[in-house]
Amino acid sequence: MKKVILIPGVMTALIVFASCGAKNTKQAYDTITIQPSSIANTITATGTVEPIKQVEVGTQVSGIIAKIYVDYNSEVKNGQLIAEIDRSVLETELESSEANLNSSKAEHDYQTANYERIKGLYEKDLVSQSEYDQALNSWSKAVYAYTQAKSNYQKAERNIGYTWIYSPIDGVVLSRAVDEGQTVAAGFSTPTLFTIANDLRKMRVIADVDEADIGEVQEGQYVTFTVDAYPEDMFEGSVIQIRLLATTTSNVVTYEVVIDAPNEDLKLKPGLTAEVNIYILNKENIITVPLRALRFVPEGYTVPDSGSHVFVMNPDGTLSARAVSTGVSDGIYSEITYGLKQGEQVVSGLKAAGKLSAENGNGSSNDSSSSSSPFMPPRPGQGDNIRTK
Structure with a gap:
């Protein structure tokens, strides 16, 4: 859905009476x-x-949570200990692995020595081929x-190390999914x-x-957005990435756009929901006129x-047609790139009779305010508390 926004300069609506052609009215x-x-x-x-x-910190071993050192919103440093898992079962497994290692080493040393002895006898033709093959097979198994x-x-040793849970980054704990004593x-x-x-000081939308x-x-386009938590604040950012993967929901295709915030x-x-305005066109300090002025x-x-x-009001109250060159348009106003200069009076239409009567009693109205729409988002700086980078 597209919206158009215009912030015209000060445009004072005047009531001017001029002669039209040869008529006296x-x-x-x-x-x-x-x-x-x-x-x-x-x-x-x-x-x-x-x-x-954002990083999800998990565990590579099973067990009971013995200690938790952080909570929600805790600030942590890279490498900081944040939790411990009970090591009693893993320490038993480590002892068993160590005993098995020692037994395997003893068997390996014996079979190595036996193989070297049988090999020497085999080379002197003092033992049979069968005895040699059996010694070789036993040594290989060992x-x-x-x-x-x-x-x-080594695996049991690493598992013991995994019972200490460390923070992988500097940051803030957003959630804690376990309690002490939980398996x-x-x-x-x-x-x-x-x-x-x-780092919550560097967010994105x-x-x-x-x-x-x-x-x-x-990429690089200017963005403003609001959140319901602070409805009076206008936050600013810029487009930093346009993701190519499409998402289809109820036959509506959308693309993710990443905005620096x-x-x-x-x-x-x-998790806050943001209402975003991406400025695909944004031109400042230009001359504009209402589109109706180009048609009138x-x-x-x-x-x-x-x-x-357009028709320009001369100092003597007469009108003269002026050829102009137009530029971009937002659907309500058009940029004038040639033909007008600052301070000139441009006719935008006839004054309505009811409006004329009201102005005779209360003074002239502002034409620019009558052209604005209450449904259009304001530009930064127009009645909003804007949050800048």
Whole structure:
């Protein structure tokens, strides 16, 4: 869904009476004073605030949680001990592996010595081929058994090391999934004990952009967004990644757009829903006129069929047609790249009779405010508390 935003400069609506052609009847015109303005087109989307880096900490061994040293929102450092698993069962397995290793080593040493002795006798033709083959076979089995016993012992030693759970990054604990005394089982999937976010001062928004709009989104585009937790604040960011994988939900295809979201004062919380405006067009300090001014032709006047024209109010109250060149448009206003200059009065239409009567009693109204829509998101700096990078 697209929205259009315009912040025109100060455009004062005037009631001006001018002669129309050769007629003596006077017409009241709506006019605007040309001042520097801005045009912006946006794409709206909904997203979720999340940390840039988030790690799930698990365990590679089964056992009972003996100690937990951190809780929700705890700040941790890389390598910090955050939990321990009871080691009694694993220590027993280590002792068993060590005994098996010693037994295998003794058997290996004996079979090695026996093989060397039989081999020497075999080379002197003092033992049969069968005796030699049997000695070789026993020695080979002893070698394999000793190798396996060493591997089992090393594995038991590593498992003992896995009972100390350390933080893999600097960050903050977002969640703790276990309590002391709870049993965890490490099977085909590693159970998650803690979720740690790297740095909550550097957040991002993952926004789902409709397939009809994704072609206009580019990296580096300016973004504003709001969250329900702070409805008066406008947060700022920029597009840093457009992911190629499409997501289809109820036959609606969307693409994930990653938005950088600085969070120096930690107001943004992981999981907040963000209403995002991506500025696909944003031009500042330009001359703009309402589109109706390009279509308006006063009674008794004509303009050429080709090109764009507006009617300018002269100092003496007469009107003159002015050829102009147009640029970008947001659907309400159009950029004027040539033909007008700051301070000139441009006619945008006839003054309505009811509006004229009201202004006669209360003063003139502002034409720019009548062109704005309450449904359009404000540009940064227009009545919002904007949070900048």
